[in-house]
Amino acid sequence: MAAEDSDLGGFLRSRRARVNPTSFNGATGIGRRVPGLRREEVAALAGISVEYYARLERGQKVRVSEAVLGAIARALGLNDLEATHLHDLAHSVEKIPTAARAQDHHGDAVRPALQVITDALGPLPAWITNYRMDFLAGNREARAVYAPLFANPEDKGNRARFIFLNPVSRAFECRWERVADETVGALRWYATRHPDDLELSKLILDLNLRSPEFRSRWDDHNIVHHRSGDVHVNHPAIGDLKLPYERLDVTHDPGLSLFIHVVEAGSTLARRLAALVADGFPASPGGSVCAPRGL
Structure with a gap:
């Protein structure tokens, strides 16, 4: 270079x-x-x-x-x-060199205790990811919400690959352009803080080579690092979903984060999520498009 x-x-x-x-x-x-x-x-x-x-x-x-x-x-x-x-x-x-980089979690598996924690957080969707955006562990609710992420084996359960290499992502993500910007900005942030991670470098190189949308955003040098926010998706089973989230770093395993969709118990949203995980993924008539922005 x-x-x-x-x-x-x-x-x-x-x-x-x-x-x-x-x-x-x-x-x-x-x-x-x-x-x-x-x-x-x-x-x-x-x-x-x-x-x-x-x-x-x-x-x-x-x-x-x-x-x-x-x-x-x-x-x-x-x-x-x-x-x-x-x-x-x-x-x-x-x-x-920094001590934090030497101790970062670079594996593809998580400790069993973390799976127990995500399971215990149900009915709130909860999952564990690394800074490469791999979905490493999650409860039934999280896997139901993000079912399209696992439908194509080529995505490898990686959110960045799903966003930029899977056309389904444009139907699933109601705010695709914003999500694409934030995904690249986050990878820019992680790549600088983890320069020795070969797998992260390979992921970024692959996305640069295969996705013009990724490449143009990468060249902008923008960065993003959210601790909380919301997602707005068009779920193939129940349609429009708007879900706030909180992100917590896993202190014992640097590089891992716990994401939780915070949903009020007894709310309409909570009942829709419960229906999503009960008896498979039941279809919802009339729920095939994203709600207009601002609603």
């Missing part, structure tokens, strides 16, 4: 291009050939030399202090997540 194509350089260039030059004194859009700030403007705002900043954008191995990274983050208007990502990228270039 050429230096100019490094993840650090690509991220810095993408954030620099995003900044409105009129936000800064003396910087205007007049006579500019590219959007955003010039390298020399970022360097001036960060209080560093242009050559030093240029070396960072070229992805060259540079020992950079936390103070300088903070100054660059402020100059580029990065949010907290992006600033953390910048630090991770810079440290990755420096090849600084």
